[in-house]
Amino acid sequence: MMRLEDKLFLNRYQTDKHPHLRIKDREVCRHCDGRPCTFICPARVYVWNEGEKRIETAYEGCVECGTCRYGCAHDNIDWRYPRGGFGILYKYG
Amino acid sequence: MALRFEVVVVGAGPAGLAAAITLARAGVEVIIFERGEHPGSKNVMGGVLYRHPTETIVPGFYREAPLERPVVEQRLWLLTDEAALTLGYKSMAFAVEPYNAFTVLRARFDRWLAEQAVAAGALLINETVVEDLLWEKDRVVGVRAGRAEGDVRAEVVILAEGANSLLTQKAGLKKDGINTNQLAVAVKEIIALPREKIEDRFNLEEGQGCTIELLGEATKGMMGTAFIYTNKDSLSVGVGVLLSSLIRRRLNPNDLLEHLKSHPMVRRLLAGGESKEYQGHLIPEGGYRAIPKLYGNGVLVAGDAAMLVNGIHREGSNLAMTSGLLAAKTILAAREKGDYSAANLAPYREMLAESFVLQDLQKYQRAPFFFDQNPHFFTLYPQLLSRAAREFLTVDNVPKGEKQKRIWREITAQRSRIQLAGDLYHLWRVMG
Numbered sequence: 001m002m003r004l005e006d007k008l009f010l011n012r013y014q015t016d017k018h019p020h021l022r023i024k025d026r027e028v029c030r031h032c033d034g035r036p037c038t039f040i041c042p043a044r045v046y047v048w049n050e051g052e053k054r055i056e057t058a059y060e061g062c063v064e065c066g067t068c069r070y071g072c073a074h075d076n077i078d079w080r081y082p083r084g085g086f087g088i089l090y091k092y093g
Numbered sequence: 094m095a096l097r098f099e100v101v102v103v104g105a106g107p108a109g110l111a112a113a114i115t116l117a118r119a120g121v122e123v124i125i126f127e128r129g130e131h132p133g134s135k136n137v138m139g140g141v142l143y144r145h146p147t148e149t150i151v152p153g154f155y156r157e158a159p160l161e162r163p164v165v166e167q168r169l170w171l172l173t174d175e176a177a178l179t180l181g182y183k184s185m186a187f188a189v190e191p192y193n194a195f196t197v198l199r200a201r202f203d204r205w206l207a208e209q210a211v212a213a214g215a216l217l218i219n220e221t222v223v224e225d226l227l228w229e230k231d232r233v234v235g236v237r238a239g240r241a242e243g244d245v246r247a248e249v250v251i252l253a254e255g256a257n258s259l260l261t262q263k264a265g266l267k268k269d270g271i272n273t274n275q276l277a278v279a280v281k282e283i284i285a286l287p288r289e290k291i292e293d294r295f296n297l298e299e300g301q302g303c304t305i306e307l308l309g310e311a312t313k314g315m316m317g318t319a320f321i322y323t324n325k326d327s328l329s330v331g332v333g334v335l336l337s338s339l340i341r342r343r344l345n346p347n348d349l350l351e352h353l354k355s356h357p358m359v360r361r362l363l364a365g366g367e368s369k370e371y372q373g374h375l376i377p378e379g380g381y382r383a384i385p386k387l388y389g390n391g392v393l394v395a396g397d398a399a400m401l402v403n404g405i406h407r408e409g410s411n412l413a414m415t416s417g418l419l420a421a422k423t424i425l426a427a428r429e430k431g432d433y434s435a436a437n438l439a440p441y442r443e444m445l446a447e448s449f450v451l452q453d454l455q456k457y458q459r460a461p462f463f464f465d466q467n468p469h470f471f472t473l474y475p476q477l478l479s480r481a482a483r484e485f486l487t488v489d490n491v492p493k494g495e496k497q498k499r500i501w502r503e504i505t506a507q508r509s510r511i512q513l514a515g516d517l518y519h520l521w522r523v524m525g
């Protein structure tokens with residue numbers, strides 16, 4: 001079975017220094033029931049850090065589908081498209 | 094001073110490019126904004142492009158466009174954990190011009206289609222995100238692009254921005270946003286395989302292609318489908334499920350894809366292949382009842398942004414192109430009058446309603462809600478059908494009459510006669 005990290009490594013990205021995904025209110029995540037963003041994302045961008053009690057956002061691997069934006073029941077993700085030319089660059093599509 | 098064009102198209106996918114090509118050919122000044130490095134570099138679909146609607150935009154496209162394989166066979170597989178019930182249709186009538194459908198890779202095809210728009214006179218601006226619409230009172234008068242001096246004024250804006258329709262929602266054309274039961278999340282892998290291997294494994298003549306849609310265990314019983322499509326020297330292997338069911342089941346899309354790839358009916362087809370790319374995308378699955386307002390003063394919505402996807406028949410690119418074409422025709426008529434107010438753009442919806450686009454979506458308008466509320470169609474029925482087939486095909490000296498009784502007993506133990514009759518009736522109502 002191929003690991004997700006290895007799959008993302010196949011993809012071409014032009015990574016922006018500026019994250020295009022931002023958690024609006026970190027307090028909301030602490031009380032979130034089930035934290036769907038941590039499993040619905042195809043690229044597993046969101047990881048719950050139990051020690052720090054916060055969502056870590058590995059935006060660099062984002063495939064820009066928007067699933068997290070609609071799946072977050074609290075509408076707590078500020079979702080923008082990466083700036084023009086940045087982000088995922090599909091060779092096949 | 095802001096740049097001025099007659100028409101701004103947001104998004105260089107099938108919908109936006111169909112509109113742009115039609116408008117540019119009619120002599121309209123049109124500018125297309127695309128956020129990718131080139132058209133297609135952000136775009137994903139399973140991979141079936143239909144000949145007829147594409148040809149209304151670019152006649153004879155199949156002689157020059159970068160296509161993968163003409164689809165000569167479509168298969169449907171109902172999976173359980175260790176078995177499959179299969180159905181299919183193959184015809185050599187699909188193997189000759191003018192063909193019916195093709196597998197494509199969007200990063201290549203969209204780029205080519207955009208070249209046709211540019212050749213017709215449209216201006217294509219890549220690597221540019223449209224961040225907002227420009228308004229004057231209640232009418233759209235242009236767009237704000239994410240670059241220096243990015244304001245572009247226009248008589249009318251076509252929103253062909255795709256499923257994650259930020260501008261359409263922001264413009265209030267889809268006021269209530271999009272719910273998790275109106276969107277499917279799909280992931281797909283491109284798996285390289287030598288041509289001969291593909292043709293041998295899928296029983297294809299040289300250059301021909303086939304599609305397989307998989308239901309049941311292929312999505313772990315969630316509402317959705319998986320698919321395997323043959324490209325020239327790769328396979329497109331993916332799975333898409335409703336976001337609401339994914340959340341309910343607490344599953345990850347990539348885990349579903351790996352589950353599919355390891356299924357005994359699938360793994361030999363992929364064996365030895367090399368993964369080349371991993372993709373994710375949203376599919377608007379809300380159907381007829383989730384369609385936003387399709388036009389306003391100075392604005393039209395087309396393609397995925399307008400939720401124009403027929404999930405039952407896995408059609409999307411054809412609805413997108415047709416909507417783009419009709420948006421362009423609407424604009425050309427409004428241009429005669431020099432008035433792009435909502436009243437003059439209303440024929441867009443009327444033309445869509447007269448076409449297969451809204452007629453098909455209306456026909457299946459109950460389907461998304463029905464299947465979301467009745468998950469046993471994706472869980473119980475595949476199991477029962479598979480068990481029935483196994484019983485019937487197992488030769489063990491039991492008389493066939495007794496086997497039929499056994500099958501019937503097993504089915505009615507799970508679902509009463511009244512429930513079965515109700516399911517059949519509702520299925521007919523929803524699909525018939």
